[in-house]
Amino acid sequence: MAENFDVVATYKTLLLTSPELSMPVAAIQSLVELIKHSKATTMSEFMLSIKDASQQLKSSVRNSISLSAGCDLFLRFVTRNSQDVADFESWKRTLIVRGQSFVEKADACRYKIADLGVPFIKDGSVILIHAHSRVVSLLLQKAAENHKRFKVFVTESSQTQGGIQSAKVLRAAGIPTTIILDAAVGYVIDKVDMVLVGAEGVVENGGLINQIGSYQMAIVAKATNKPFYAVAESYKFVRLFPLNQYDLPTYNADTLSFQELNVDYDENAPNADGSLGTVTGKTRSLASDSPLTATSQAALHMKVSEDRASQGSNPLVDYTPPNYITLLFTDLGVLTPSGVSDELIKLYL
Amino acid sequence: MSKNNELVDDLVAKLKRRQLVGSSTVSQATLKLLIVVISKSNWTTCNQLVTIVKTVGQRLVQANPTELAVGNIVRRVLHVIREEFHEAESTISHKNQASTSEFHAAPLTTSSSMYNLLGETGSTPDKNLQFPSSLRSNIIQEIREIKDELENIYDNIKNQASLQIHSNEIIMTIGRSKTVEEFLKMAAVKRKFQVLVAESAPSYSGQEMALELSKAGIETTVIPDSAVFAVMSRVNKVILGTHAVLANGGLVAISGTHMMAAAAKHHSIPVVVCTGLYKLSPLYPYDEDTFNVQFNPDSVLGFEEGDLIDKVTVTNPYYDYVSPEFVNLFITNQGGHPPSYLYRLIVENYDPNDHSFDL
Numbered sequence: 041m042a043e044n045f046d047v048v049a050t051y052k053t054l055l056l057t058s059p060e061l062s063m064p065v066a067a068i069q070s071l072v073e074l075i076k077h078s079k080a081t082t083m084s085e086f087m088l089s090i091k092d093a094s095q096q097l098k099s100s101v102r103n104s105i106s107l108s109a110g111c112d113l114f115l116r117f118v119t120r121n122s123q124d125v126a127d128f129e130s131w132k133r134t135l136i137v138r139g140q141s142f143v144e145k146a147d148a149c150r151y152k153i154a155d156l157g158v159p160f161i162k163d164g165s166v167i168l169i170h171a172h173s174r175v176v177s178l179l180l181q182k183a184a185e186n187h188k189r190f191k192v193f194v195t196e197s198s199q200t201q202g203g204i205q206s207a208k209v210l211r212a213a214g215i216p217t218t219i220i221l222d223a224a225v226g227y228v229i230d231k232v233d234m235v236l237v238g239a240e241g242v243v244e245n246g247g248l249i250n251q252i253g254s255y256q257m258a259i260v261a262k263a264t265n266k267p268f269y270a271v272a273e274s275y276k277f278v279r280l281f282p283l284n285q286y287d288l289p290t291y292n293a294d295t296l297s298f299q300e301l302n303v304d305y306d307e308n309a310p311n312a313d314g315s316l317g318t319v320t321g322k323t324r325s326l327a328s329d330s331p332l333t334a335t336s337q338a339a340l341h342m343k344v345s346e347d348r349a350s351q352g353s354n355p356l357v358d359y360t361p362p363n364y365i366t367l368l369f370t371d372l373g374v375l376t377p378s379g380v381s382d383e384l385i386k387l388y389l
Numbered sequence: 390m391s392k393n394n395e396l397v398d399d400l401v402a403k404l405k406r407r408q409l410v411g412s413s414t415v416s417q418a419t420l421k422l423l424i425v426v427i428s429k430s431n432w433t434t435c436n437q438l439v440t441i442v443k444t445v446g447q448r449l450v451q452a453n454p455t456e457l458a459v460g461n462i463v464r465r466v467l468h469v470i471r472e473e474f475h476e477a478e479s480t481i482s483h484k485n486q487a488s489t490s491e492f493h494a495a496p497l498t499t500s501s502s503m504y505n506l507l508g509e510t511g512s513t514p515d516k517n518l519q520f521p522s523s524l525r526s527n528i529i530q531e532i533r534e535i536k537d538e539l540e541n542i543y544d545n546i547k548n549q550a551s552l553q554i555h556s557n558e559i560i561m562t563i564g565r566s567k568t569v570e571e572f573l574k575m576a577a578v579k580r581k582f583q584v585l586v587a588e589s590a591p592s593y594s595g596q597e598m599a600l601e602l603s604k605a606g607i608e609t610t611v612i613p614d615s616a617v618f619a620v621m622s623r624v625n626k627v628i629l630g631t632h633a634v635l636a637n638g639g640l641v642a643i644s645g646t647h648m649m650a651a652a653a654k655h656h657s658i659p660v661v662v663c664t665g666l667y668k669l670s671p672l673y674p675y676d677e678d679t680f681n682v683q684f685n686p687d688s689v690l691g692f693e694e695g696d697l698i699d700k701v702t703v704t705n706p707y708y709d710y711v712s713p714e715f716v717n718l719f720i721t722n723q724g725g726h727p728p729s730y731l732y733r734l735i736v737e738n739y740d741p742n743d744h745s746f747d748l
Contacts, residue, residue: 382736
């Protein structure tokens with residue numbers, strides 16, 4: 041094992057020191073650091089330590105999807121090259137060099153995507169984007185540099201407030217930007233010419249895992265026949281095949297479960313029908329016509345939302361099935377969702 | 390070299406004046422020109438030859454950007470060139486017994502582009518590599534194979550006719566497409582079926598199509614374009630020709646095609662598109678009007694109608710863009726493919742570096 045080397049701490053400091061770094065790239069960089077510190081003398085010990093470290097990384101964060109994409113890509117690379125090793129030390133050195141050059145190239149990926157995506161932005165169009173994605177922002181900045189005139193609606197995305205960050209970046213680039221409520225997607229869609237979202241991960245069937253709210257945007261876009269484009273670097277392709285929202289690794293029993301409302305409303309507002317209280321015990325659904333006053337109901341809502349926030353039971357990401365995605369802009373080119381499966385199969389077969 | 394330039398100028402002029410139109414005609418002319426260019430010009434390295442071909446390609450494409458087949462053929466040729474050089478390179482380096490065996494990546498490296506993020510990319514070829522003199526003839530040989538493919542395209546497509554058309558079916562089509570014409574004629578050898586042809590105003594090419602089909606003994610009915618929806622409920626299959634197929638599976642086809650495809654979708658009638666692979670372009674429909682042409686509006690509203698002409702704007706767009714969700718199946722010279730599979734054919738036939746001709 042790599043003694044005294046904390047891969048998780050390395051990962052966290054990397055992300056802190058360079059906020060422009062995306063999670064998969066930081067993960068690969070941490071693994072490269074691990075190799076540098078590795079004192080393993082045999083192949084199997086070495087492989088074990090890398091696998092172990094990537095497992096640690098994955099379990100260290102709440103939402104590991106894009107992180108695991110990086111880890112898996114690097115692991116795949118190491119295993120595939122482990123067959124014909126003549127000199128262990130020099131092989132390790134090569135791995136380090138390759139890893140580092142990947143980190144350097146990762147930035148170039150975004151520029152390539154931006155170049156590919158710019159022609160899709162029509163002069164005079166209105167674009168709806170979601171939350172904050174570095175690659176989407178870069179694409180729009182590039183388009184603005186190319187003298188395209190367009191306006192942007194960005195959803196606030198209340199969980200992370202990413203929309204506000206996006207708006208700052210875009211306004212600085214001279215793009216007229218309006219922040220809208222997450223609930224206003226349907227309201228603005230008629231004014232919108234295309235929807236553009238980033239990605240946490242792109243899954244095997246060409247679907248998309250992204251910040252919560254992307255799925256509903258995709259549904260609204262489909263219903264109104266607007267193109268829905270996803271923008272993602274190819275190192276975000278993950279080997280997952282979710283069939284629905286609840287197949288994601290970030291889902292657990294707590295996510296939006298109904299166990300809440302161990303409400304003490306019995307004390308605040310005495311129940312007219314005493315028997316009901318005993319039947320349902322301490323839980324009671326909000327939908328039932330409760331005798332609560334408007335104010336206490338609001339207080340209850342407040343409590344519920346506080347509860348949920350503290351429990352972290354609200355999902356951070358959702359899954360958009362491939363049939364809602366028009367095209368994906370990646371550094372491998374502009375792909376249809378089925379093109380993504382092809383790339384993943386080529387890598388892992 | 391100057392002889393080459395003359396030939397290029399000649400083709401450029403013909404494309405500009407629209408003396409050469411139609412995917413099949415222009416692609417054959419392009420291929421013929423490229424064979425001459427490659428065999429007559431001086432080059433020693435891959436980059437040199439690619440630059441020569443790209444420069445010619447750029448001029449041809451600019452001469453008439455809506456003839457997408459020109460660009461496709463140039464890309465096919467470039468792909469062949471790259472492959473031949475690659476092959477020659479690997480045989481040479483095998484002979485030299487790769488001296489620096491620092492890292493032997495698995496053979497998959499070249500095919501998996503994700504893997505390339507970590508692996509070696511764009512290994513700079515040895516500048517001093519001496520290519521055998523047979524390389525030039527090998528490349529020409531490969532290009533001649535593309536030429537053969539172009540010549541046999543109708544045969545390969547029409548051989549699938551009896552699989553698609555069944556007895557007593559009612560088929561609908563629009564415009565005049567040589568591919569569809571051959572396809573239906575071939576089906577008529579074995580099967581008895583009825584064809585409805587939309588007249589395709591204002592060019593009325595549908596009427597010519599109907600004439601050709603009836604000459605071949607097929608029971609043919611001409612309908613006005615406006616009746617397409619009305620009769621669609623009785624149709625079993627819509628068979629379309631196209632001017633070009635775009636990378637997402639969308640079509641650039643004669644105007645009226647979108648309407649017919651939409652009517653078919655409304656009635657859940659399968660839409661089959663017959664096309665040669667040379668019409669498959671790696672470009673995307675950035676904008677629905679990108680690949681359209683406005684024709685002389687005289688056939689829509691003649692100049693004799695002077696009173697009216699003053700008061701209205703008359704346009705005559707020649708093509709429609711049909712998005713991929715309207716198409717169920719593409720019949721190409723390599724078999725039948727759903728629209729979602731087309732990206733695969735693009736990967737097989739074109740090099741991603743050649744999608745644009747910028748040097």
